Amino acid sequence: MTKLRPFIIGAVGGVLGLAILPISGLLNFSADPAQSDLTDLYFRLASRQSIALRSFDLTVPPLDDPAMVQRASGHYELVCATCHGSPAGPPERLAQELSPQPPLLMQQMERWRPDARLFWTVRHGIRRTAMPGWPSDVRDDEVWDMVAFLGVMAEMDASQYRAMAGAARCTDCHGENGEGGVAGQPRLDIQDPQYIAAALRAFRDGTRESGTMKAVAAQLDETAIAELATKFGRSTKFEPDGATRGAEIARTGIPQADVAACDSCHGETGNPHYPRLAGQDTTYLLRQLKLFAELGIERGGPYANIMAHAIGNLSEEDMHAVAEWYGE
């Protein structure tokens, strides 16, 4: 027992010390720019190590697809640029008052690499800073898009960035008249206004999962939703043609894989609340199919339960076939 005494005293002293430190009030938690560097260093180290540890076993998907960069750019302009700046300009005045200061990503990107750590930071945010996590808990695909964008942002000049990210308006991603044109972004002009209104409400309420669209729809009231729905939703018709595997699946499904016939809901005879697919962007269709296969009902939206069942055991190969059949 006597031999153990120093250890016991040490342990008790250590615990007391840890408890007394915050109680004493010695740690300076003010947001003054001139505060001691030590506290700052302490928490910065803790957050860096925390990110490193938790992103340790992440598998980084291929990030070299220009469509990924394109898809994330609008969200960056709408949400991130305010604090982190962009090729088009420095952060807003308000952000420069924050403490700790949000990093200027045009200059300091390297500090947040590699990509796995960047992903974890964007996905989960950082405690005791103004950095929030991604608005959706299940859309890691959107977060990877953002990581891909951040990887190339520093190389862009203002005009390139402006052309890609636009000014955070619906038309930047969905086309001037909702006709699409941006890879991976859905065109809206083929849908019924009822469908678009329901989708916007679902994004706003978080019942359909998308961090990007949640950030946009959060600003919309019922009047704005009704206006946008009638502006973009015009039920433009497209006729897919060809006798491909995709056409066969669309017309009759794959009974042995429990895949329903797509056209029964998504064709011209279907409920206007169901989305029309003919003429839709191929990349977007493929991505939505993968989301339904991975997330099932979690993907969200008023009719997610139906689609989560209707997709059955559709193979990845057949997803491509279906997306190409409907897609433009």
Place this chain on the structure above:
Amino acid sequence: MLLASSAVLLAACNGEQSMLHPAGEQAEGLATLFWVMAAAGVVIWCVVMGAAIYAVLGKKRPRSERFADRFIFFGGVAFPTVTLAALLVFGLALLPNWAGGDEPDMRVHVTGEQFWWRFAYKGPSGERIETANELHLPVGANVEFVLDSTDVIHSFWIPALGGKMDLIPGRTNVLRLKPTKAGVYRGVCAEFCGPSHAFMAFPAIVHPVADFQSWLEAEALPANPAGSEAFIAAGCGGCHTVRGVSEAGSVGPDLTHLARRRTLAAGTMPMTRQALEDWIAAPSHIKPGARMPDFAALDDEQRDAIVQFLLGLQ
């Protein structure tokens, strides 16, 4: 649900789902085997218990070694050999004829799917007529069931008509049954196949021959398309065929003459308006793991119109 489960419990009380009330040739053999075995078992049990009681309470009287040897030989070797051999012969005689034997009077193709039954008949003019979850047979016919499965192993069992046979994915099994008494019986899945295994049943209706023919002719007709708009718009046709209305999908049960069936959802509920409404809104609440999505998101008007259409599928 309560109704459904009490129906299951009560099924044991009448002859509907009982191998002890045989209504088919194969079931008669099985029932006889059961009664002979049970009677012999009772006799043997009484003799053994009698011997045990005698051994404990009886007068202790010395026996000759010769008597003991003979007692052990006849009671312990000869008797069980003869009895078990007799039972084996009786049992083997009941086995189906694996060679196939004579051409059956008719064939029914049965596919087990989680958690329902696909039945296909040959129609009056040789065409394939698909129906689901209700089996119709003519009395006295030698019927061959061609059995397979699309997902997991199921087992096809109509206790009142005969023994059971597994449905195995990637393999075709054959079972012969010959119903001898007209009536309504109950068939079940007899191999655990998933969360709603217990809700995978079907009525098996044995008709007089003429009635069966008229059932088959009516079943071969296309459906009445009146009022199908809501059914079409909701996309039901993506999985369900209603001949004459929508023939694209065949993932789920054929609904062409749904309203003529006695039960809904593979023997789970009686076919009523209420049951249809409940089922369409939330199949997953009634049959966990069912492949059909909940259509709770449709508005009441659309659901009512679908139910109305389905009730008209006579």
